[in-house]
Amino acid sequence: MLAASPSGQPQAFSVTHTSVLTIAVPMTIGYITTPLLGLTDTAVIGHTGEAAALAGLAIGAALFDLLFSSLNFLRASTTALVAQAFGRGDEAEQMAVFCRALILSVGLGLLLLLASPLLLKVGLSLMGAEGRVAEVTSTYFSIRILAGPLSLANFTVMGFILGRGRGSTALGLQILLNGVNILLSILLGLSLGWGVRGVAWGAFAGEATALVAGLTLIFAKRGGQPLPSLPTLLDRQELRRLFTLNRDILIRSFVLVAAFTLLTRIGTGFGAVVLAANAVLLNFFMVASFYLDGIAAAAEQIIGRAVGALYRPAFVKAVKLTGLWSLGLALTSTLFFLLFGPALIDLMTTAEEVRAAARLFLPWAAVTALTGALAFQMDGIFIGAAWSGDMRNMMLAAFAAYLAGLAIFVPLLGNHGLWLGLNLFLACRGLLLLSRLRRRADQTFTESQ
Numbered sequence: 001m002l003a004a005s006p007s008g009q010p011q012a013f014s015v016t017h018t019s020v021l022t023i024a025v026p027m028t029i030g031y032i033t034t035p036l037l038g039l040t041d042t043a044v045i046g047h048t049g050e051a052a053a054l055a056g057l058a059i060g061a062a063l064f065d066l067l068f069s070s071l072n073f074l075r076a077s078t079t080a081l082v083a084q085a086f087g088r089g090d091e092a093e094q095m096a097v098f099c100r101a102l103i104l105s106v107g108l109g110l111l112l113l114l115a116s117p118l119l120l121k122v123g124l125s126l127m128g129a130e131g132r133v134a135e136v137t138s139t140y141f142s143i144r145i146l147a148g149p150l151s152l153a154n155f156t157v158m159g160f161i162l163g164r165g166r167g168s169t170a171l172g173l174q175i176l177l178n179g180v181n182i183l184l185s186i187l188l189g190l191s192l193g194w195g196v197r198g199v200a201w202g203a204f205a206g207e208a209t210a211l212v213a214g215l216t217l218i219f220a221k222r223g224g225q226p227l228p229s230l231p232t233l234l235d236r237q238e239l240r241r242l243f244t245l246n247r248d249i250l251i252r253s254f255v256l257v258a259a260f261t262l263l264t265r266i267g268t269g270f271g272a273v274v275l276a277a278n279a280v281l282l283n284f285f286m287v288a289s290f291y292l293d294g295i296a297a298a299a300e301q302i303i304g305r306a307v308g309a310l311y312r313p314a315f316v317k318a319v320k321l322t323g324l325w326s327l328g329l330a331l332t333s334t335l336f337f338l339l340f341g342p343a344l345i346d347l348m349t350t351a352e353e354v355r356a357a358a359r360l361f362l363p364w365a366a367v368t369a370l371t372g373a374l375a376f377q378m379d380g381i382f383i384g385a386a387w388s389g390d391m392r393n394m395m396l397a398a399f400a401a402y403l404a405g406l407a408i409f410v411p412l413l414g415n416h417g418l419w420l421g422l423n424l425f426l427a428c429r430g431l432l433l434l435s436r437l438r439r440r441a442d443q444t445f446t447e448s449q
Contacts, residue, residue, distance in 0.1 A: 011089055011309035015317040020298045020325055023162065026171030028294030033178055040182045041199045044189040056136025057196050063123040064144050068151055073249035074105050077242060078159025080304045080384050086164050087308025096228040100242055101156040109149025116145040136196050143200035150207040157214035165301050169217065173210050181206030248388030252395045259402055259425055263418065266406065270415050277357035280348050281365035288333045288369035292376035295326045299380030307385045312445040322377050330373035337366035364419030371423040374430025382433060385444065390436045398428035
């Protein structure tokens with residue numbers, strides 16, 4: 001159950017294109033700048049001229065990213081619950097949500113730190129790293145994992161700030177984190193000759209700097225409000241909401257990872273050329289996901305605020321505007337990739353066989369933005385409203401449809417069938433959630449609203 005607003009009445013607020021873009025644009029920029037870290041680290045280690053060091057860094061970074069990207073639910077759940085408290089005008093609960101999530105984040109980070117020797121051993125085995133490559137991977141991972149509690153705490157800080165609709169502040173923290181990371185990676189890794197150790201410590205410093213800045217901003221704006229009491233933090237109903245939301249988003253994330261892992265695994269059966277072509281084309285979907293994720297982040301905050309305020313007009317307007325922006329940007333993206341995709345393929349690979357194969361399957365990759373637009377938007381809506389059970393269940397249903405599609409279409413159409421299955425999966429996610437939207441909204445908002 002949602003707590004009532006302090007007045008017991010809906011808290012009216014307006015939703016405009018500016019409301020959406022104020023969050024979506026900074027988040028999109030943040031998503032786009034993040035890959036610069038990987039490029040910088042690769043360039044720094046690449047200048048050492050040691051192939052084993054470069055391979056070890058790549059494996060270490062992949063292990064860390066796989067582990068912590070699956071824990072990004074901490075950001076989304078914090079955004080949703082803070083936004084709902086923000087919509088109710090409940091300042092005390094906003095801080096309570098943040099403190100609960102921060103304790104959970106740091107706790108998970110410490111558990112990962114304790115389990116890091118085992119995680120590293122399993123990761124090295126899975127990746128088949130040996131000798132000098134394994135040594136470099138171990139060095140990078142062992143230093144980078146020290147920032148684990150800081151990284152997860154930063155997810156919570158970002159979630160709190162986004163939950164209050166402060167997109168530009170979130171972008172500033174993201175730029176600070178990435179900027180310190182990049183500068184120190186170059187200084188320590190290249191200028192001082194620390195190599196992969198310097199890159200790892202640069203990442204640690206970036207996380208630490210961003211966390212200190214974020215916590216300073218949050219607590220400086222408390223206005224003298226006391227911190228939540230222990231009984232408030234341990235409120236069973238609120239803890240249950242937090243853990244349920246985190247659990248459901250985690251399941252959804254694992255299924256999503258499984259879907260794309262399966263795509264790659266099946267693609268290997270079509271040979272190296274087709275596998276390489278698919279890898280090239282998936283970059284088009286990744287680019288589209290940057291701005292679709294930005295719109296989804298805007299939906300999380302505005303929908304969460306509308307649900308907390310019990311103000312259905314804002315909810316309806318947010319659904320319409322985020323849908324308009326998602327569809328418009330996706331259509332633009334699809335047309336762009338259909339027109340300029342061949343030239344972009346040529347920029348990404350010089351292998352003529354891969355170029356030819358990528359052009360053949362380009363239309364399937366180009367339309368992933370369109371088939372995925374509704375899925376991204378609905379994810380944002382359902383997370384913001386904390387309807388996580390529906391989101392989890394519809395993801396599982398879409399994955400079942402995906403498996404059925406692969407079983408039918410891949411034997412008939414080969415790699416075309418594989419791409420068809422992916423687009424079917426993306427479309428099913430959005431449509432299944434959309435089918436639940438009106439009923440869930442009716443259950444949340446009273447007829448009088």
